[in-house]
Amino acid sequence: MIYVACYIGMxxxxxxxxxxxxxxxxxxxxxxxxxxxxxxxxxxxxxxxYEFYGAVPFSQVMTTRExxxxxxxxxxxxxxxxxxxxxxxxxxxxxxxxxxxxxRQPDALGxxxxxxxxxxLNMPMxxxxxxxxxxxxxxxxxxxxxRRLLRFVGLIVLAAGIHSSAAVFLLLAPLVQGGLTRGRIAxxxxxxxxxxxxxxxxxxxxxxxxxxxxTGVDAAxxxxxxxxxxxxxxxxxxxxxxxxxxxxxxxYKVAAIGALMMLVLIPLILVSSVIADRLGYYFVPIQAMIxxxxxxxxxxxxxxLLVAGPYLVLLAMLVVWTLLSTHFQQCYLPYRSWLFGLPGx
Numbered sequence: 577m578i579y580v581a582c583y584i585g586m587x588x589x590x591x592x593x594x595x596x597x598x599x600x601x602x603x604x605x606x607x608x609x610x611x612x613x614x615x616x617x618x619x620x621x622x623x624x625x626y627e628f629y630g631a632v633p634f635s636q637v638m639t640t641r642e643x644x645x646x647x648x649x650x651x652x653x654x655x656x657x658x659x660x661x662x663x664x665x666x667x668x669x670x671x672x673x674x675x676x677x678x679x680r681q682p683d684a685l686g687x688x689x690x691x692x693x694x695x696x697l698n699m700p701m702x703x704x705x706x707x708x709x710x711x712x713x714x715x716x717x718x719x720x721x722x723r724r725l726l727r728f729v730g731l732i733v734l735a736a737g738i739h740s741s742a743a744v745f746l747l748l749a750p751l752v753q754g755g756l757t758r759g760r761i762a763x764x765x766x767x768x769x770x771x772x773x774x775x776x777x778x779x780x781x782x783x784x785x786x787x788x789x790x791t792g793v794d795a796a797x798x799x800x801x802x803x804x805x806x807x808x809x810x811x812x813x814x815x816x817x818x819x820x821x822x823x824x825x826x827x828y829k830v831a832a833i834g835a836l837m838m839l840v841l842i843p844l845i846l847v848s849s850v851i852a853d854r855l856g857y858y859f860v861p862i863q864a865m866i867x868x869x870x871x872x873x874x875x876x877x878x879x880x881l882l883v884a885g886p887y888l889v890l891l892a893m894l895v896v897w898t899l900l901s902t903h904f905q906q907c908y909l910p911y912r913s914w915l916f917g918l919p920g921x
Contacts, residue, residue, distance in 0.1 A: 610667035616702035644737030673711030709739035798853035809838030834862030
């Protein structure tokens with residue numbers, strides 16, 4: 577299977593510690609996702625969006641729930657740029673954000689490898705709109721670390737203009753500046769109440785509720801993806817938190833906030849697996865950041881197993897997904913690319 581082989585190759589590259597490995601892998605993954613042809617479960621859905629918003633007057637496009645996304649499509653159609661280039665742009669936004677966050681990691685290559693089985697396959701290779709939004713959210717995580725409030729808010733607003741679900745991260749604004757104390761967390765939670773109520777009152781929330789709550793609609797594999805995030809959050813908070821804070825005090829806040837938010841997925845998945853899954857994808861970069869830094873923590877005699885564990889668990893999930901999921905086989909196989917020209921062009 578091409579995807580399993582690719583992931584195993586990435587793990588071997590990580591073990592080789594090649595100096596040029598990160599740059600080569602980043603470029604290869606961008607080309608692999610950006611220039612796929614009729615690969616990914618949402619390929620034809622976004623083709624419909626391309627046709628629909630391309631025929632809508634620009635003034636009306638800017639009044640939609642996600643005006644930045646619809647404006648991009650409208651501009652692309654007006655310029656006569658074929659639909660597949662929308663995947664190139666969304667992949668570029670995704671990997672630009674991932675790259676900026678990866679540069680802050682002591683093991684950028686490991687961080688990138690850990691993103692492949694879940695985030696890269698599901699977002700820039702399928703859910704391209706949320707994938708582009710995740711790129712901006714990754715950039716916002718960097719600004720959270722640097723305590724730059726205005727830049728953090730600006731990037732989240734851009735992300736929400738592409739995928740409205742990203743607006744939930746505006747609730748973190750009170751935590752951007754200052755330390756992560758219990759008092760600040762309590763204050764942020766208190767201030768988040770009107771924010772949550774406001775988000776619930778939006779058209780986006782109403783649409784999500786009508787589509788996914790008590791409708792019998794489930795996200796394939798969501799339970800396993802969310803479970804891995806929840807386990808990661810618990811593991812960090814119970815066993816890794818103090819070690820992390822001692823070794824990476826500058827990045828501790830974003831990791832701790834991410835771990836706490838992973839636990840929010842527990843009650844959320846009981847309401848809707850789709851909504852929990854969609855929100856969970858935003859936390860995968862933080863999960864990969866936690867996993868990729870395990871080699872730099874004092875973990876005792878079990879260190880080799882704990883360091884290798886996340887890579888092996890993700891490999892097992894990928895193998896099961898590719899072999900047993902008819903959904904995967906219909907959406908991702910065979911892999912095709914138009915890197916050297918569109919078919920029939």
